[in-house]
Amino acid sequence: MKTQVLTAVGLALAMAIALAGCADSSDPAVTSGIGIDDYDQIDMDAEFGGLTATDEDEAFGDPSLMMAGLDDDAGEVDDPLLEDPAIAEQVAALRAAGQEPGDPGDPDRPRFTFLRVKWGMLDGPVDSSGNDDDVGALLDWTGQIRVDRGIVIIRRVIRFERPFDHIVRPRLDPQTVAFVSHTGRHFDGLVLEIIEPPQGGQDDPIEPNYLHFETGPLTQTFLVTELPELDEVFEVAPVGNGAHFNGFSLAELNACPVGFLSGRWAPLTPEEAAIDTNGVRGRFRGRWLAGHGHLRGYMRGAYGINAEGTRVFFGKYIDRLGRFRGFLRGTWEPSAEENSWASFRGEWASASGQIDGFLRGRAYHLPVTPGGFYEGRWATDCGDNDAIMQ
Numbered sequence: 001m002k003t004q005v006l007t008a009v010g011l012a013l014a015m016a017i018a019l020a021g022c023a024d025s026s027d028p029a030v031t032s033g034i035g036i037d038d039y040d041q042i043d044m045d046a047e048f049g050g051l052t053a054t055d056e057d058e059a060f061g062d063p064s065l066m067m068a069g070l071d072d073d074a075g076e077v078d079d080p081l082l083e084d085p086a087i088a089e090q091v092a093a094l095r096a097a098g099q100e101p102g103d104p105g106d107p108d109r110p111r112f113t114f115l116r117v118k119w120g121m122l123d124g125p126v127d128s129s130g131n132d133d134d135v136g137a138l139l140d141w142t143g144q145i146r147v148d149r150g151i152v153i154i155r156r157v158i159r160f161e162r163p164f165d166h167i168v169r170p171r172l173d174p175q176t177v178a179f180v181s182h183t184g185r186h187f188d189g190l191v192l193e194i195i196e197p198p199q200g201g202q203d204d205p206i207e208p209n210y211l212h213f214e215t216g217p218l219t220q221t222f223l224v225t226e227l228p229e230l231d232e233v234f235e236v237a238p239v240g241n242g243a244h245f246n247g248f249s250l251a252e253l254n255a256c257p258v259g260f261l262s263g264r265w266a267p268l269t270p271e272e273a274a275i276d277t278n279g280v281r282g283r284f285r286g287r288w289l290a291g292h293g294h295l296r297g298y299m300r301g302a303y304g305i306n307a308e309g310t311r312v313f314f315g316k317y318i319d320r321l322g323r324f325r326g327f328l329r330g331t332w333e334p335s336a337e338e339n340s341w342a343s344f345r346g347e348w349a350s351a352s353g354q355i356d357g358f359l360r361g362r363a364y365h366l367p368v369t370p371g372g373f374y375e376g377r378w379a380t381d382c383g384d385n386d387a388i389m390q
Contacts, residue, residue, distance in 0.1 A: 034322070035061060042302040042314055044279035048327040049301065049314025053351035056322040060285065060300050065263075068287055069320070071159055072295040075191075079154040081171045091151060094195050098250070107199035112250045113227050114291050115192045116260050116375075117145070118158055119215070119243040120183025122233065122364070123373055138182040139241055143215030146176040147224060150196040150209065156293030158189030181215075183241070191293030194224060218243050231375065233364055244364070246375050248291070256357075256382035259296065260289040265341065265363035266371035280304040284363075284374060288317055297325060303332050303344070317348055326356055332363075341365045341372055348378075357381045 034055045042049040059065035082088045094110045102109055119141050145152070151174045154167060160181065165188055168178035181188045199206055209224040217236040220243070227247035235242040248258055263286010268276060281304040288297040301315020315328035330346015345360040361376015 037316070039283065039300055039302065042278060042280060042304075044302075044304040044306040044312055044314070048329060048349070051301075051314060051316050051327060053324050053327070055324050056316070056318050058320070058322045059298050060318070060322075062285060062298075062300075065285060065287070065298055069295050069298075072156075072287065072289070072293070075156045075158055075160070075293065077154055077157050077167065079171075080167070080169045081151075081153065081174060087151070087174060091153065091195065094151075094197060097198075110198055111196040113194040113196070113224055113247060114155075114249070115194065115211070115227055115245065115247040116158075116189065116262075116289075116293065117192070117213070117243060117245050118187045118189035119181070119218070119241075120187030120189075121185055121240050122187055122242050122244055123240060123371075137238070138184050139217060139238075141181040141183060141188065141215045141217060142179065143181075143213075144172075144176055144178040145190070145192065145211065145213050147194055147211050148175070148207070148209050150175065150194055150224075152177055153193040153195065154190060155193050156191035158191070158293070159186060160188055193292070194227075196224065213243070213245075215243075217241065220245075231362055244375055246377070248377055248379075250291075256380035257290070258377065258379040259291045260293070261299065261359060261361050261374065261376035261378055262286050262289060263299065263374055264371055265374040267341075278304070279306055284313070284315065286374065288378065295320060299328060301328055303342075313344060313346065324351065326350060327353075328359070330359070335362070344374075344376070347381075355381055 035057050036054055037051050037056075039060070042051065059069055082091065098110050098112055120139065154177055157167065160166065165181045166179065168180065172178055177190065177192065179190070194211070196209060211222045211224050211227065213220045213222075218234055220234060222230060222245070227245070228249040230245045230247050233242050233244045246260060250258070263284060265282065265284045267282040268280060273281075280302045283300075283302045285300040286298070287295055288299050290296050297317060297319040299315055299317045301313060303311070303313035306312050311332050311334075313328070313330055313332055316324065317326040317328055319325050326348035327350075328346060328348050330344055332342045332344040334342050341363040343360075343362045345358075347355050347358050349355050357378060357380040359376060359378040361374050363372055363374040365372035
């Protein structure tokens with residue numbers, strides 16, 4: 001199985017390089033050279049860290065990122081709920097209403113909330129394909145996620161080893177997603193869309209809507225209105241296991257593109273720190289995901305402290321074929337929380353330096369493997385995404 005997966009990665013890389021070579025050379029984001037930036041030599045005092053607006057090999061030529069990309073592709077799923085014509089028609093009507101511009105606070109509008117939740121060994125190997133011989137002791141997360149009101153659509157499964165891990169079919173009801181899930185040295189998860197019908201006016205108040213996460217290792221309840229601000233890890237035994245919740249909401253479906261960030265956040269080793277002269281304190285690499293959870297591209301960079309003492313980070317965002325899509329830059333702050341290393345906030349810019357969007361997130365450490373992971377959000381700059389990035 002491993003040989004087949006690695007062969008697929010090699011073929012994907014060869015195809016990506018070939019396609020990238022056919023890119024329109026007139027694109028202002030593309031300059032000569034592919035993969036010429038040295039991510040071990042990012043300068044915390046240089047504009048954009050000294051990086052250039054050049055293309056890269058697919059996934060920066062990183063086999064572990066390519067493997068993670070294949071896992072993302074394998075996460076596509078058809079929600080059995082939409083096989084019911086009546087529910088499919090209701091969802092289509094709510095979507096049509098959601099595509100109409102209007103006041104985000106209007107109770108006569110439907111509300112759309114996206115949630116990305118992972119559970120298991122959150123700091124598991126980033127280069128694992130889910131087929132490792134040493135999977136560790138399995139933890140049974142079989143359970144359900146439900147809301148009190150509305151419709152929950154499954155947009156993505158994350159690393160389910162199907163058919164052993166699977167969504168329970170048929171769906172119990174439109175409010176409930178039941179699943180069978182077991183994790184060893186890695187994690188499983190779901191990307192969900194919660195659609196709440198119009199509330200019916202301020203003069204006819206309704207009860208708050210709650211989301212319930214119900215599994216053997218962990219049970220948690222959240223207000224659906226709080227999910228867009230939620231970015232938190234809940235640890236469970238044995239050590240290293242937990243669940244991470246990350247979400248955002250859309251006032252209308254025609255809003256500018258938004259999505260998730262996910263990857264590795266690793267401080268320099270003592271040996272690396274002893275010879276670094278650029279102010280680097282650590283590095284990051286990961287995936288750039290759409291709101292529905294599918295892979296849009298990759299990000300890579302470093303964080304550190306510049307000559308003025310400011311904590312900064314720099315990096316690059318590329319699409320799935322390795323084409324340059326933006327410089328990343330911003331600031332970070334260490335965290336006083338036990339399992340959290342840092343929070344970060346910044347922006348991405350075009351080759352000309354124009355701001356195209358914003359990103360933020362948190363880096364976490366769990367005491368199992370060296371390094372840690374980060375989760376976050378991104379939003380295109382259309383002048384109306386401030387709430388997403390709060």
